[in-house]
Amino acid sequence: MDVVETSGEPSTKPSSTSIYDDDEVVGFEKHAEIMMKKLTQGTKERDVISIYGMPGLGKTTLARKVYYNPSIVSHFDVKAWCAVSQAYNRRTLLAEIFKQATNADSEIKEDDDVADMLRKSLISRRYLIVLDDIWDVEAWEDLETCFPQGNYGSRVMATTRIEKVAKHLQHHSDPYYLSFLTFGETWELLEKKVFRGKSCPPDLLEAGLQVALHCKGLPLVVVLIAGIIAKTERKASSWLEVANDLSSLALGEQSMKVIQSSYDHLEDHLKPCLLYMGLFPEDHKIPVDHLLKLWMAEEFVLNAETENMEEASRNCLGDLLNRSLVMVSGMRIDHVVEYCSLNDVVREFCLRKLTEDKYMQLAVPYNPYQHLHSTESRLCIYIHDDLIKQLDHSDYQLDKIPMLHFKETKSLEFIAHPKLNTWNNQYSIPLDLVVKLRFVRALHLMDVALPNSWATAMQSLTQLRYVAFSVKHFELEWISHLHNLQTLQLRSNEKLHLRADTLWEMTKLRHVNIDCFSLVWEDNDEGSFECSTTMLENIKTFHTYHILLDNKNPRFWWRFSNLEDLSLHVKCVPEFPLFSIPKVHTSLHSLSLVLSFTEFWDSIGRWESYCVFPPNLRHLRLTGCFLTEQMILNIARLENLESLKLELGIPLGRSESYCWDVTDVEFPSLKYLTLLRMQTDEWKASEESFPVLEVLSIKTGFNFREIPPSFQDIPVLRLIELFDCNDRLVDSALQLKKEIEENTGSDSLQVVKLKD
Template sequence: MPYSSLMLFNMVTEEIKLLETEALEIDDNNYVLEAQKAAKTPSHAPSQVTISTINEVVVGLDDEAQTIIDQLTRGSMQLDNVSIVGMPGLGKTTLAKKVYHDPKIMSHFHIRAWCCVSQVYCKKDLLLEILACIVPKNSNEYSKMNENDLAEELYKLLKGSRYAIVLDDVWDIVAWNVLERSFPNDANGSRILLTSRLYEMALLVKPTGKPHPLRQLTDDESWELLQKKLVHKEGYPPALQVLGMQIAKNCNGLPLAVVIIAGILGTLEQEGWEEIAERLSSNIVCGTNQCMSILELSYKHLPSYLKPCLLYFGAFLEDQEIPVWRLTQLWIAEGFVQENELKSIEDTAEDYIMALISRSLVMVAKQRSIGGVKTCYIHDLLHEFCVAKAKEENFLQLVHRYDELFNFDEPPNLHQLCIYSQRKHFVNLRLFYPHIHSLLFSAQGHESYGKIYNFSFVFCLKLLRVLDLGEINLGFLFPSEIAMLVQLRYLSLRGQMKDTHHQ
C-alpha cells in the first residue's frame, strides 16, 4: 500500500455499510435534511463556472506592480528585502503573485521560490516549501532530512545564483530569523519579497528600509473589479449599474470585499441588489471589520446545504492548499452531501465546490489537466471567519495546542474536533469526548519515526465517523483499536502497512 494514502480496510467496510442507514437516521445535524432537499430540487444545478471565471481577476495593480518590480530589479547589488504591507483583504498576496509571474522578474532572476508563512508554521515546512520550488523532483528526499540539513541544502542551491524568494503573510520576526541564514549574499542583486499585515514587523526585517504600503482601490477600480467578477451576467440595466457603482464604492477600496459582494450579487435579482446597497450604506465600519461584516452577509445568503461545507474549511490550517478529492470525501463522510437520482454523490460534492467558487468564497489553487479543480484554498480572513463562526454555532472546535486539551471544556453536542499540535504529542494522546463525530489532527514539527502510538482513546469515541491522522506516520502496524469504530466512514493514515486480508 502506498506510503501516504486513504486506506479503507475490509475489517470494517461491511459493518460500515450495514450501519450507514442507521447512522443517517440518528444524525441530529440539521444540515443533512437541507442537503437532501436541495438535491431533489431543480434549482440545485451546478454553477456555470468556467476556467476563465475561476482564475483570479486583477484590477488596478499595474502601477503598484511596477513599483515593486523596480525595487526588485534595480538598486543595490547587495541582498535586499522589499516588503508589501497593508490590511487583510487589500490584495497583498495578489500583488506579490502578479510580480512573481511577471516576465521581467522571470528573466531577471535565475531562481524564484514562493513560501507562504502564515501564523502557524514550523521551520522545516518552510524550508521544504522553498526547496520544492527550486528542485521539485527531490521533494521526497528532502522530507527525510532534518531542519539543519535542509537549511544548509537551501544555502548551497542559492549560492552563486541571483534569486528572488517570496515570503507571503509573515506575522513575526521569528519566521524571518529562522530563514535568513539560508539566504546567501553574493552581491549579485538577489532579493527577498515579504508581504505582511504588520508595518512594524517589516521594519524589524529591514530597519533602514521603508515598507511599501499597498493602496486601496479607487471607486472606478472597485466598479471595474465588480463588473469583471460578474462577467457571467449579460449586460446591466441602468438601475443595476447605478446600484452596482454604489455598492462598489461602499466597499471602501478593499478588493476582497468587492469580490465577496460580487459572489452575492451574482445570485440575486434587482431587489436583492437594492437590499445589499442599503445594508452597505448603513454600515459605516471600514477595513477588517467591514470585510468581516461582508463575509457574514455572504454567509447568510448561502443556501443552508452549503453553510457547513464552507465552515468546514476552518478545520484546515490557514493558507493551506486542500486537495478537492480529500475535501469532498470528508464532506460526504460528514453527511453534508446527498446523492440524487441524476448523479453520483461525488459529482454532487463537486457541484458544491463549484458553487462556493462561483460565489468567490473558495479560490482555485491548481486545476486538473483534464479540467476541473485539483486543489483549492480560502483567503486567510475568510479562514478567521469560518473558525469564529464554526465555534459560535458549535459546529467545529479547534484546539491549537496539546496542553489546551487538558483545559478544554467540551461544548454539548460538539461534532467536529480539530487539533493543531506537534507530532510528538500524538504519542500519548488522551481524549474523552464521547459525542464527537470527527477528529482531525494537523501535525507540525518533526516526524516521529518508530514511535509506538496509544490508540486507547478511540474506545471513548463510539460515534466517530471521520478519523483523519494523515500527517502522522504509524509505521508498519495498523492500530487494531480502529476496527472498533463501526460507524467510521473516512479513515486517513500514513504508514507502510499491508492489508493482511488480501494476503
C-alpha cells in the same frame, strides 16, 4: 497531469467571482508594474521588497501575479514561494524553500543542516524568494542568514499586514503600501464580476454605484459582495438593501461582516463544507481530491446516497469558488482545480463560526469548563501534537470532554485530522486516542507508523467512511466489517495479498488507492470469478502500484462497470488485453499506465496490440511505453481524448532512428500534450495531426531538435512550456512564435522556458 502549485491560481469557470481569475486584476496593473521594476532593476545587491496593507487588499494576489509573470520567471535562476503565517516552524519553512530552489525529491534527514544546505544552494545564483504573510520581525531574523548576499540581483519579496515589520525588513527599497481601490476601480471590478465583462443595465446603475461606495475600496469585500448580488434578483431594491447593510459597518469589521453576509446567502448544504475547511491549518493548500472525499464521508453533500456523489461534491466546491469564499491555489495543465485554500480572513471567520454555532463545536484546545447544551452538537477534534501532549497528562484525558458522557451518543459525530500537522510519535501512539472516537467517519493516519495491533484496536470504529493507513501488513478481512467505507487508501513496503471475495462485501466502496511494493489478488475459490456475479457499481477510482497482472484481472476490472479513473503500475508483461471488453467501461475517462522498461523490452509489438482502450477516455498517461504504429493508432481512435502525457516513450517504426512520426495520424480532440523524457531524436507531424491543441509541454527534452513547423498552423495553440530543454528546441519554439506573429499579426502564442 502537471500541476502548477501556487497560492491562488484563477478559476476557469466563467461564472467565477474571484479576484484571482483575471490576467489583469482591476487596479493591480500599476502595482504589478512597479513591483516588477523593483525586482528586475535597481541595486545588484540582495534586496527585500515588502508589500504591506490590511487584510483584503490583495497583497498575496499582487505578489503572486508578479511571481508568475513570464518576464520574472525568466529573469531569476531560482524561485521559491513560502507561506510564513503566525505559527511557523523554521526547519519546515527552510526545507520547503530548499526543495523548491533545488527541485529535490529526496527526503531531508533529521540530522541535515537545512539552513546551510539552502544557503549553499543559493550562492552565486540570482534568486527570488517570496515570504508570504510575515507577522513578526523574529521570523525574518530566523530566515535572513539563509539568503546569501552577493551582486547577482537577488530579491526577497515579503507580504505583511504590519507596517512595523515591513519597515524592519527594509534594505534598499522602501516598503510598498498597497492602497485601497479608488471608487472608479471599485465600480469597475464590481461591474466586471457581476456582469462578466458586460455593462451594467441603466436601471441598476445607481444601486450598483451605492454598493461600490460602501465597499470602501477593499477588493475582497468587492468580490464577496459581487458573489452575493450576482445570485440575487436583479432589482435595484435588492441591491440597495445590500448597500444599506454595509453602510453602518466599521471598516475594521467590514470584511468579517461581508463574509457573514456571503455565508448567510449560501445554501444550507454549503455551509458545513465551508466551515469544515476552517479546520485545515493556516495557508494550507488543500488537495481537492482529498477534500471532496472527506466531504462525502461526512455526508455534507447532496445526493450522498446516489452515484452522483462525486459530481455533487465538485459542484459544491465550484459554488464556493464562484462566491470567492474559497481560492484556487493549484491547477492542472487542463485547468482542472488541483488545490484550494482559504483567505486568512475567511478562515478566521470559519473558526469563529465553528465555536459559536451549537451544531458544530470546535474542541481544540480542550476547555474543561466548557459546557455543551445540545446533544445535537457536532464535535470537531483537530488532532495535532499540542493536543497529544495535553492528553498525556493524567488530568487531561479525551474521555473528560463533556460530550462523551452524554447518554444519547448516537447523535455525536467526530472529525479527526491527524494528517495536517506532524504527529510526533514520541508523545503517544494514536491508537489509544482514536479508538475513543467511536463515531469518527474520516481517519487519515497515512503519516503515522501504526503497530501491528492496529486492526484489533479499530474494530470499534464501525462508522468509518474514509480510511488512510500506512501499515507493514494488511489483509482486507481486517476492515471488511466497514460496510459504509467509501475511500480506502493504503501504503505498504511489503507485498500485499488481497482476497477479491472479501472486496465484494464492501459494496459502498468508491475510491481505492493502494501504494505498495507489490499487489497480488488472491482467491482460494478458483471458481469465484466465474460463479460470483457481484458488481461493485459504486467504484469510481482505482489506483495501485506494482500490480501483478494475471488471467483473472480482466474479469476483475469487469466488476467495476462504472469505473471513472484507473491508474496502474504494471510490473510484468501481461499475455492478454487489459480491457477484454472495452465497451464495458464506457464511464472510464482517466487512465494512467506505468510500464517497466526492463520487463517490456521483449514485448515489442505484442502487448501494444492488446492496448485497445475504453472508448470514452478524456485523459491518458502512458509511461515506459513503446510507441509503435499500432499503439499510436489505438490512441488516435480515442475521439474524446483531451489530454495526453507520454513519459519515457520510445518511438518504434520503419525508421532506424527514434523518430516519432504522426504525419498521417490525427488526434481530433487533443488540447493538452505533455512529453516528458521522451527517447526521441525527431518528431514529425502534419497540419492535421493536432488540430485543436492549446498547450504543449516538453520536459527534459535533451534529444528533441525542434518542434514540427506545422505547429504554426494550429489556430488555437496558446502556450508552449519548455522545462530543462536544449537550446535548439527553445529556438524552434521561439521561431514558431515569430512566424505566427508575422503571419497573423497576433501575439497569441506564449513560450515559457523554465529550469527544473
